[in-house]
Amino acid sequence: MAFLVRTALRSMPRLAGRTPGLPAVRAFQQGPLAASLVRQPSLGLRGFSAVRYAETHEWFESEGEMGTLGISDFAQGALGEVVYCELPEVGAKLKAKQVICTLESVKAVGEVYAPVDCEIIEVNEKLGDEPALVNSSPQSDGWLVKVKFSGSTDSMMDQAAYTKHLESESHE
Template sequence: MAMFARTALRASRAAPITWQSGRKWNAAFRTFSSVKYAPTHEWFKSEGSNGVLGISEFAQSQLGEVVYCELPEVGTKFTAKSTVCTLESVKAVGEVYAPVDCEITAVNEKLNDEPALVNSSPEEDGWLIKVSYTGDTSALMDKAAYEKHLESEKTEE
């Protein structure tokens, strides 16, 4: 089973600005999230040359209840599009792919005791691995493009 990643656009509100005339104006600023999605349903959040990888909400829903996570060892290196870990559910076994060339710097140890975190919080507490990476992430999709990709997959079925 393929997994994807996604990028979100977040809006934050600034404090009201008071002009010399006494009028207030609320400014809203948009910041671009560094979260991107792969066509195989992984999400990847980049933070400089480091990143965090997990599976999307859609992927976890397709996989079903995760009962075991086979995570790689810290220090293991992977090339883009290679399998970095597997997730076993009551329905199937899903493979998670590296979005870029990377080296594992940390694994989510919580998943050893609570693999269902992948289901309950796939894009937060259910993250899978942290990596240092090289390569270009421009082929990954932002949230809007990922949602279009999901729609196109639905129409192909």
């Protein structure tokens, strides 16, 4: 997302027909192109939830001892169009860093890891018919599993730290 914002902001002088500076930013932010070029993600997350990210590009939204797991927008973009999701069975118990499921795309097969010790309580059945939901809506309709978990998610990153992590990975 930060990449899209930077790209859009770099294009502002050309789009707004002005020189760089604050007036151009305001003109861009208020102009009709702003909504079409810089789209805010529709996360569908409640305000009291805690969304954290793993270095391996999974997101985890926790509420109490329950949580929802999926892959980040960056991960779905790197993976390409998902054509098959191999999801675990309800009731499966996993330790942190174990493979929780695999996603097959036209380019590669990606593994998704459990961020904490957990038990699968629900899988996203929609992905059987529409695996591309992982691409089109990775942080809402494209969630993978819901779990009951134990342990702490403190080692995971918040949104700001994850954005910095992505920037550091892009420079490597």
